[in-house]
Amino acid sequence: MTAYLKLDHIDKIFTRGNASTEVLKDISLTIEKGEYVSIIGHSGCGKSTLLNIIAGLTVATTGGVLLENREVNSPGPDRAVVFQNHSLLPWLTVYENVRLGVDKVFAKTKKRAERDAWVMHNLNLVQMAHAKDKRPSEISGGMKQRVGIARALAMEPKVLLLDEPFGALDALTRAHLQDSVMALHQKLGNTILMITHDVDEAVLLSDRIVMMTNGPSARIGEVLEVPLARPRKRLELATNATYLKCRQRVLEFLYERHRFVEAA
Amino acid sequence: MNMPATKIEVETAAPASVAAPVVAMTPKRPPRTEAYARMARETAVRVIPPLVVVALLALIWELVCRRAGSALPPPSKVFKDTKELIFDPFFDHGGIDKGLFWHLSASLQRVAFGYSLSAIAGIALGVLVGQSVWAMRGLDPLFQVLRTIPPLAWLPLSLAAFRDGQPSAIFVIFITSVWPIIINTAVGVRNIPQDYRNVAAVVQLNPLEFFSKIMIPAAAPYIFTGLRIGIGLSWLAIVAAEMLIGGVGIGFFIWDAWNSSHISEIILALFYVGIIGFVLDRLIAGAGKIVTRGTAPN
Numbered sequence: 001m002t003a004y005l006k007l008d009h010i011d012k013i014f015t016r017g018n019a020s021t022e023v024l025k026d027i028s029l030t031i032e033k034g035e036y037v038s039i040i041g042h043s044g045c046g047k048s049t050l051l052n053i054i055a056g057l058t059v060a061t062t063g064g065v066l067l068e069n070r071e072v073n074s075p076g077p078d079r080a081v082v083f084q085n086h087s088l089l090p091w092l093t094v095y096e097n098v099r100l101g102v103d104k105v106f107a108k109t110k111k112r113a114e115r116d117a118w119v120m121h122n123l124n125l126v127q128m129a130h131a132k133d134k135r136p137s138e139i140s141g142g143m144k145q146r147v148g149i150a151r152a153l154a155m156e157p158k159v160l161l162l163d164e165p166f167g168a169l170d171a172l173t174r175a176h177l178q179d180s181v182m183a184l185h186q187k188l189g190n191t192i193l194m195i196t197h198d199v200d201e202a203v204l205l206s207d208r209i210v211m212m213t214n215g216p217s218a219r220i221g222e223v224l225e226v227p228l229a230r231p232r233k234r235l236e237l238a239t240n241a242t243y244l245k246c247r248q249r250v251l252e253f254l255y256e257r258h259r260f261v262e263a264a
Numbered sequence: 265m266n267m268p269a270t271k272i273e274v275e276t277a278a279p280a281s282v283a284a285p286v287v288a289m290t291p292k293r294p295p296r297t298e299a300y301a302r303m304a305r306e307t308a309v310r311v312i313p314p315l316v317v318v319a320l321l322a323l324i325w326e327l328v329c330r331r332a333g334s335a336l337p338p339p340s341k342v343f344k345d346t347k348e349l350i351f352d353p354f355f356d357h358g359g360i361d362k363g364l365f366w367h368l369s370a371s372l373q374r375v376a377f378g379y380s381l382s383a384i385a386g387i388a389l390g391v392l393v394g395q396s397v398w399a400m401r402g403l404d405p406l407f408q409v410l411r412t413i414p415p416l417a418w419l420p421l422s423l424a425a426f427r428d429g430q431p432s433a434i435f436v437i438f439i440t441s442v443w444p445i446i447i448n449t450a451v452g453v454r455n456i457p458q459d460y461r462n463v464a465a466v467v468q469l470n471p472l473e474f475f476s477k478i479m480i481p482a483a484a485p486y487i488f489t490g491l492r493i494g495i496g497l498s499w500l501a502i503v504a505a506e507m508l509i510g511g512v513g514i515g516f517f518i519w520d521a522w523n524s525s526h527i528s529e530i531i532l533a534l535f536y537v538g539i540i541g542f543v544l545d546r547l548i549a550g551a552g553k554i555v556t557r558g559t560a561p562n
Contacts, residue, residue, distance in 0.1 A: 017474040057462055075465040087459035091556075100477065101467045155467070 002031040003066070004191055005233065011131070012049055017140055021189045023049050025217040027063070036192045038202040040250065041212030042258070043059055046147060047195045048084075050212075055081050058263075084164040086144040088136040094147050095127040096142050101155045108184055123147075123156040125184060134204060142173035145202060149181070153188070162194040164264035166201065175234065186231055199254070202215050203246045204232060211253045221258060247257035291536035337528050360512055360520065369534060370512040371502050374430070375544075378437025379498045382490060386442045390449020390490070391479065400450070411443035415501035419508055427508035433502065440501040441494035448493070452486025453479060488552030493549045499541045 003111040012024040023046040031037050039047045050060035054065050056075035059061040062065060064071050067078065080101075082222045089216050098119045106115055123129040131139055136147070145165055152160055165181075185192060202209045206226050213221040226246050228237065237243040296460055322339050329338035337345065353365035392399045393407075418439050446464040462480055464474050480487075506515025520531035 055462075055466065057465060075462075076468055077466060079466075081461060081466055083462065086460065087463050089478070089481070091461060091484075104467050104469065104473075157389070201472065 003105065004033040004035075004068060005031040005193070006066040006069075007054070008051075008063050008066060010050070010053060010060045010065070012058070016127045019191055022217045023215055024053075024060075025219050027220055029220065029223075031191060031193065033191055034189045036194070036197050036205055036207045037114045037210060038194045038206040038208070039212060040196055040199065040202045040254070041218065042214055042254065043197060045212045045215045045218045047218075051081070051161055051193070051195050055079050055157070057081075077101060077155035078153045078158045079161055080157035082145070082148045082152045082162045082165045084167055086136070086148040087261065088144055088147055088151075088156060090136050093133050093135055094123070094128060094139070097117060097136070097147060098151045098154050101151055101234075105155045119154060122150040125153060125187075126150045126180065131198060140173075141182055142177055145169065145177060149184075153184070153190075158191065160190045160192045162192060163197050164197065166198070167196075174201075179234065181205065182230075182232065182249070199247055199250045202250060203243060204234065204237065209246075209248060209250060211220050211258075213258050222253055286467060295522075330483045331470075335375075337531070342528040343346070343533050345526070346532040349529065349532060353374040358508075360516065362512060364517070364533070364536060366516045367512055367517045367533075368540060371514045372505060373499050374433050374506075374513070375437055375495075375502050378434040379441055379495060380478075380496070382438045382442035382445060383493060385438075386445025386490065386494065387449050389442075390446045390487070391453055391475070394444065394450035394453025394483070395479075404450075406553075407443060407446060410439075413439075415440040415497075416504050416508070417445040419505055429511055433505045433509050433513075436505045437498040437501050444493035444497065445487070448490030449483060451552070452483030455486070462489045484556045485552070486555060488548065492548045492552065495544050497540065499537075499544055503537060540554060 007027055007029040010024055011022065013022045027050060029037075039050065041047050049058060053060045056065075056072055056079065059073060064073065066072070071090075072079065086149060088094075089100070092100065092210040099115070100117050102110075102115050106118065108117060120129055120132070123132055126149050128143060128146045128150060131143060131147075139147070145168075149165070158233055162181075166177055169177065176256050181192075184190070185205075194202075194205065203226055209224045209226060210220055211222045211224065212218050224246060226242075228240070228242055228246075284494065319556060325340045326340060328334070329336050329341075343350075349364055351364040355363040356366060389403070393403055394400070415436050418436050421427070422435040422439075426432050456479060460478050464478050469477060502513070503518065505513040506513035507519040510516050510519075514537060518533045520528050521527075521533065
């Protein structure tokens with residue numbers, strides 16, 4: 001197995017004054033190139049912290065992240081993030097939001113016209129080219145998230161990090177966007193790491209599902225392979241035995257063995 | 265558009281064969297005259313009430329001050345006394361014997377100069393204090409003390425330092441209006457959402473790009489609040505400062521009128537000072553509205 005992205009014994013302890021909380025304990029995981037991996041767990045288990053560590057936005061207390069055998073510990077466009085709340089800059093248009101990253105990443109390698117074409121190419125990938133001159137406040141939540149995905153894709157990241165990208169969307173929009181992400185993954189072959197708390201979403205999209213135990217000191221409880229052929233069709237899978245079995249397995253983990261402890 | 269509903273084991277599903285009646289809505293554009301009439305009505309609603317109040321107040325003023333021996337002139341006398349000043353604001357007889365336009369423009373120039381300086385310094389210091397915890401710890405207590413010093417208290421000190429009226433007046437304007445700009449800018453910078461900082465980090469913007477592409481647009485609403493308070497304060501300060509430094513300017517015009525007992529001229533000058541203060545405030549508010557368009561979080 002070739003480790004493309006490797007999480008090596010990551011611990012994270014938050015210290016505030018004298019009190020310190022261990023959020024993550026001994027997280028090790030290797031992800032292959034082109035793989036789609038989901039991390040699932042109850043809220044507060046530290047999955048977003050883990051994603052922030054991989055993105056370089058938070059520093060691990062011990063352990064580290066290796067991308068193509070090089071340690072990464074500061075943020076960079078090689079690990080582009082699609083944020084949960086889209087985080088588009090409201091004073092820029094859709095086009096300018098994507099362009100901001102493109103201008104930085106390809107400052108030396110692409111000419112102006114090429115960068116412009118590349119921005120439009122990525123907006124086309126997420127079917128948002130028609131709204132390129134709109135501001136984020138003028139488009140719907142699903143559209144904003146599409147632009148967020150375009151912004152991340154346009155940086156040509158080695159790993160695409162999705163932080164509960166569909167969490168704030170209604171069910172229909174979410175399904176639509178999940179299909180889009182699946183199609184993009186199929187087409188571009190990105191390595192994707194997604195944080196989610198939606199069991200169906202995890203099974204539908206992932207090659208592997210990493211299930212995290214409850215915090216504090218959250219660990220990787222179990223890793224489940226999803227042996228479903230791609231491309232996957234949402235409707236056909238609804239009755240597929242493998243799909244149902246995977247789903248059952250994740251549900252059991254989350255609701256029987258590691259039930260959410262209310263305000264423990 | 266009448267599709268039969270799919271029945272899923274439920275016999276009672278209502279037959280959905282009745283098409284919903286479609287009401288055709290012909291878009292109707294109101295005729296032009298009607299639009300104008302509406303606009304006129306809306307303007308009237310806003311303009312008439314203050315006019316009525318002003319007319320009433322003037323009437324009361326007229327009645328109160330009309331009596332013989334009244335200390336202040338009634339509006340009719342004010343108008344009669346100052347007719348020349350109102351209708352010829354551009355005369356220039358040398359020295360300080362100039363029309364009101366020249367006095368006001370001298371004051372406005374001082375304000376423009378002092379206020380520009382304080383806008384630049386205020387935003388720069390505000391960014392520093394908002395961005396760096398140590399700068400805040402070191403400077404914020406100082407700012408909090410200095411900002412309570414009344415504008416005119418600075419004047420003797422600045423006269424001693426500059427030995428000239430003009431720079432002293434500009435300094436007083438600067439020192440009066442700089443504090444709200446600093447404090448509001450600092451709050452704006454401190455309140456930049458972590459999301460935007462994360463985006464900047466992932467894209468790897470350098471500090472200069474962060475400043476121009478994230479910080480200034482994100483903090484713009486706060487900065488403009490500070491700028492708006494600042495312009496009001498500098499207009500307050502200039503009149504007081506000019507009374508003391510003399511020369512051409514609306515402040516000294518008022519002081520001079522008092523010394524020569526031209527009460528009507530004082531009243532006219534106050535009217536102009538009020539109107540210009542209002543216009544300055546609107547100007548900054550308008551500029552803020554244009555610049556911060558789309559900056560509101562969504």
